Amino acid sequence: MAAVLVLLSGCSVRERQAEGQRGEGRQADEARETTEGIPIVRDRIALTFFTGQSPNNIGPYEDKLVWKKMAERSNMDIGFRLIPFEVLANQRALALAGEELPDAFYSARLSSAELYMYGRKGVLIPLDDYLADHAPNFYALLEQYPELRQGLTMPDGHIYSFPSFYDPEFLTMLVGMPFWVNGKWLERLGMKEPVTTDELLAYLRAVRDTDLNGNGMQDEIPVASVGITPLLDQLKGTFGLGNRGIAHRFVDVDEETGELRFQKADPAYRELLAFANGMKEEGLLARDIFSLKETALNALGQAGLLGAAVVPNPATVMGRDEFIGLGALQGPRGDRLYSHIKPPLIHTGAFAVTKSNPYPEETIRWMDYFFGEEGATLFFMGEEGVTYDKKPDGSLVFKESIAQAEGGLTLDQALIPYVTWMGGSYPGFVREAYFQGSETRPEAMASVEKARPYIPSEVWGRFNFTEEESLWMSTAGRDIERYANEAEREFVNGTLPLGEWETYVSRLEAMGLDQYMNIYEQAYERYEATLR
Structure with a gap:
């Protein structure tokens, strides 16, 4: 197999595309009848996309309004091979290394390392020569935002993917998932909104000890999240950590x-873990927080059991509008930083075209449609008159049957028959003008305004590693990260005593932490150089 890949990487892009054509010898040129706009082709064509699926997007995509409408507009029938996010990484690796490639990877969370590795091998095609002529919407964004081009360009100088990119001015999207507390329960307890970690603990203890939902049982859950990581991400800034945003959880x-540091080996991180372990010991965390899934967490919220949660918005995912989003909490040492902030370039590898695709130009035009206003409106809002209305001032609003759906449906649940952006990871350009998700609701906007004064002055985008660096980071580096994450859970859970901290750090060093940081330094220097 290795020999085959070597031969392929030596071929030109056109040769690889020709080798990958399927069917009964029909050439792409036979269907290429339009030069711009919609429809993309005159005669219908069919393609298959390997597609990551959030648990919020149940059911076949082909049945959703957005993809039915796009099939009508484009004359392209897309078959979405749906892969649950929980097993996505493993299935994606198998698909990339397999002999039968999909035509494209859609919402598949391809990493920069995978883009570079499989781009160099010829599995994914470089998009550079196509973008100016076949992706005018996306090309305009590359020209407008140099950091976007910088983040997508691999060390070999090529761009292999379309990303998930948020408007840099759309701050609520960059915050994404605040720390929410139950406002009604605060009122019943006669407590103010927490602004320090001590006040947060006092509130959570009161939730633990009070029958706030009035059902006669002690079933209130002080705080929950999908695993412990989202909660720790929210608390990092209270210990002075995460000062370059959430795209780099380790550094x-x-x-x-002024030097780079490995956060999970820093003394401040030990303090954070001790704080979280104290929450665990006091019974302030959901008992199953280490294994809690998104659907189960949302069900707990819908049942009225949560005092606090780290989720996109309880109003949209749980149907609970009594929650208020916290800003930046002040920590035990006086640190107050809102570190849970993402860079505009969220998912570098949200969409990539493979060598097996017989219609690369058409596929790129199909994808580019969603980076324009018309396509983005279809993707995020659906169809005018069916799922949304346009107000006299030009703003878009979901119909009341969706925004206030009957039967206790949340907004995300009411949208399931129509669109597929719920759960994230989709390729596209997200702007407030046509995105009406949980981040644009008043309670989310209010939370962001509280956080705004404490957002880091510099938020890193993703770093791209060379092939040699990627190999090390995907093997020895991955082992270091995996061990740090496992130890993190054990420290919080108490199965690994905090007295073993120095032993833990020594093991990280023995695993190659110095080399990890050296590679990070080199990638950081390249990153900084491209922004000068």
């Missing part, structure tokens, strides 16, 4: 020295 900058 940020030591503000005293």
Whole structure:
């Protein structure tokens, strides 16, 4: 197999495309009848996309309004091979290394390392030569936002993917998932909204000890999240960590020295883990927080059991409008930083075209449609008069049958028959003008305004590693990250005593932490150089 890949990587893009054509010898040129706009082709064509699926998007995509309408507009029938996010990484690796490739990877969360590796091998085609002529909407964004081009360009100088890209001015999308507390329960307890970690603990203890839902049982859950990581991400800034945003969960900058640091080996992180372990010991965390799934968490919220949660918005995912989003909490040492902030370039590898695709130009035009206003409106809002209305001032609003759906349906649940953006990871350009998700609701906007003064002055985008660096980071580097994550859970859970911290750090060092940081330094220097 390796020999085959070597031969393929030596071929031109056109040769690889020709080799990948399927069917009964029909050439792409036979269907290429339009030069711009919609429809994309005159005669119908069919393609298959490997597609990551959120648990919020149940059912075949082909049955959804957005994809029915797009099939009508484009004359292209897309078959979505749906892969649940929980098993996506493993299935994606198998698909990339397999002999029968899909025509494209859609919402498949391809990493920069995978884009570079499989682009160099010829599995994914470089898009550079297509974008100016076949992707005018996306090409305009590359020209407008140099950081977008910088983040997508691999070390070999090529772009292999369309991303998920948020409007840099759309701050609520960059925050994404606030820390929410139950406002009604605060009122019943006669407590103010927490602004320090001590006040947060006092509230959570009161939730634990009070029958706030009035059912005569002690079943209130002080705080829950999907695993412990989202909660720790929210609390990092209270310990001075995460000062370059959430795209880099392991590395940020030591503000005293100006040097890069591995967060999960820093003494401040030990303090954070001790704080979280104390929450666990006091019974303030959901009992199954380490294994809690998104659907189960949302069900707990719908049942009225949660005092606090880290989710996109309880109003849309749980149907609960009594929650208020916290800003930046002040920590035990006086640190107050809102570190849960994403860069505009969220998912680098949200969409990529493979060598097996017989219609690369048409596929790129299909994808580019969603980076324009017309396509983005279809993707996020559906069809005018069916799922949304346009107000006299030009703004878009979901119909009341969706925004206030009967039967206790949340907004996300009411949208299931129509669109598929719920759960994220989709390719596209997200702007407030046509995105009416949980991030644009008043309670989310209010939370962001509280956080705004404490957002880091510099938020890193993703770093791209060379082939040699990627190989090391995907093997020894991945082992370091995996061990740090496993130890993190054990420290919080108490199965690994915090007295073993120095032993834990020593093991990280023995695993190659110095090399990890050296590679990060080199990638960081390249990243900084491209922004000068």
